[in-house]
Amino acid sequence: MLRTVITAAVGLTLATGCAPDSEAPVKVSVLSRSSNGQYVPTQVELTTIEDIVGLKGTVGDLQGGARIVIDPNDPALQNATEDTVADVLLKKSGHDVKASYITQKDEKTGEDVLWPADFHSWNMVTSYYNLERANEYFRTVANVKVASFDPTPTLYYFPEFIQTQVSKEPAEDNAIFYPVLQAFLVLPFDQIQRAPLPLNSAVMAHEYSHLVFNRLAYATQNLPVALSLWAAESPSPGANVLKAFDEGLADYHAYGASCRSPSGCDPRFLAPSFDGGPFTGVTDARDLSNGNRCMSALLYTRVYQQDLGTFSSDGAEYQVGTLLASALYQAGRSTGQEAQLQRDIVSAYYDTNPSTPGIYQYTQQVLGDQSLFTLAVPARAIISHITDLELRKAVCNEFMDHLQIPRADLIGDNLCPASAAGGTTCPSIFQ
Template identity: 60%
Template sequence: MLRTVIATTAVLGLATGCAPDTSAPVKVRALVLSSNGEYTPQEVELKTISDIVGLSGNVADLHGGARIVLDFNDPDLQNATTPESFANALLKESGRDVTANYITQDGVLWPADFHTWNMVTTYYNLERAFDYFHDVTNIPTADFKEPVRTYYFPEFVLPDVDKDPLKDNALYFSANESFLILPFDQLQRAPLSINAGILAHEYSHRVFNLKTYDAQPFPVALSTWAAGGSSPGANILKSFDEGLADLHAYGSTCRSAHGCDTRFLSTSFHGGKFGSVTDDRDLARTDRCMTQSLRDNLRNMSLDQFSGYEYVVGTLLASALYQAGEATGQRDVLLRSIVAAYDDETVATPGLQQLTRQYLTDQGKFTLAVAAGAIITHVTDLRLKEAVCNELMDHLQIPRDLLVGTNNPNLCPASAAGGTTCPPLGNEG
């Protein structure tokens, strides 16, 4: 794939360059997944761009050359008393605006070097993720706040993990409300920023933070619940965040030319030691079940100890919801219902934000049934609600009597009986 880009750039180097028009929409070539599973240069429109050279616009603002260090032994971090001062302490080098290089051919801008290809594709994929959440899940434009600072190839250092800057990752970093597009090393086939599904996954984390955590850089529920020993509430929140991010990433692929892809990770995590990542998180698998050991870990581990398991529990949630949406033909309806469940002040149908606030002093009451109930109460179609209930009872092993709406008519209907795929674990809440 990279050889294709280099060859294309070499040919276009013979064309005549000129200062590009920066007014949106801008026609430009980006690396887009084609129907044959390869990333190829395709003409796209950037609809929200205001500076095509600096790659900034209403959705994102790319910034290069930054150095971000999260070291809890850093005196600057220890002395930070506000989210703003903490974010400033993280940023050891602020970096600069990026500069993209283009060649114009037939009114279309062609990136003239690899980093421009990568940055243009990054902006395009963030714009597609924005469009998905705006158009499919009905989030108003104003709710997204300002464009997201997107650090392109920063040095991101976590001394507790590795003294060297991290690579091969793309993430939403709530501590300074930014996306980090890290340099790639081993993931050469399709660097993560080129994979639209992966950036939609990261954009989902931003939406979850905006809605469930009220845009807090350091979510109160997570920090409060993680302060003690076992942290079941925090573990559930992290699992929901990861699982729903995969589900939304899948939903975003359904708007692409190559169609819905439950294995959207595969073009980046491909073969060898990476192949298992795709298999483990393929939403189309129907054999995923909560186990006793996983449920024990969810309940008894601290948030640090639970690290890694949030993907396992998250995949149980995501695949269960995927099956419900596909079986009823109401994928988009379900995706909208899920986002509506993040934040709702209605007494009869509280959202996840409101439930975490309600149980802030007793996270043991924020159970899987309570968290799942936030989604269930926002599904209004009876057939879809029944399907969601059946799948969650089965794959997450949530006891039926905790979800059937005897006291809350917005929960599961009496017709919901669970499923038979997974072996029962008992009637514990």
């Protein structure tokens, strides 16, 4: 409560002081990828901003100086409830950021344009802009209702983020959506120098996709019940499947959002951040346009026989997720219906109609027995929400082929047509 009061007071001071006019729309320069692939200062209009200095608006609220510690041995964490867990993890809640600008006149229009005055101001205002772009993708292409974005997520900018199980040192070089805090974390960078993650609009769209998945497929639960219940068991096939879908769909939507940028659809959207550095291999590993990926017998077995910790220890959720994302990519491209597919997928996250349950509804049906939450289950949710029959059949064939989901699990009313027979790219792992 105290925190809310202090934050409000600071915001008021800035608005009445020497701060630039904060009312949206605000014309400002951000770093954005141009049509030739370079990150260059680009004049844009922020349409959702309420405080251009504190970088707060309806799509996000930037906070600096936070300290977040995840220590499984912290007794306070063991006693925490869903209502108190955020306060336990948030050792310092941080403060409003303060971006600096120089006002310039646009040569053509004579209008004022704000020009960020230092590196962090560039980085922060671009982060906000990228949240706004991702939000617009999900509202317009994916048809997500405005109410689903409430409450406004916080974006912790350069927080100290410590996971004691991983390291005593604060983590770097990552952008994270953290559902417990309903917040994004943009960590300081060390190795990633080329295009810092918050500047990469597709990376921010990937994280934003996790927010949307949480708000719909997990019904905005800070500690998603299905995931945490299932992750506590061993093996944890249901938790593994949920994680894999969450990651794969995040990559697919990041790709979808890239199609609305000046540089166009980019199935290798990690390249500007990762190529040429220590993470170079990641771009190829998650390249959506690689149509030759196949579920292996080993990976398939791991989904069903490992606990989430073991499954995730080498990023297997990303391996399965990439199979899913590239299958969707192929189906959308081959039918020329990518935007429709992106919209259909999000409509499959939450649906109370008993004949076409959403992913959330399916998790609730089998909460007591996660062995029933196979790869086929969220696949069925997606398939039943694809209205165009040609597109639906294409997705069915890709799922049977690249993800090796058994055909018998996907055929049925509101599901795959009997004519869906799979594909010919991948050898069957069920011999």
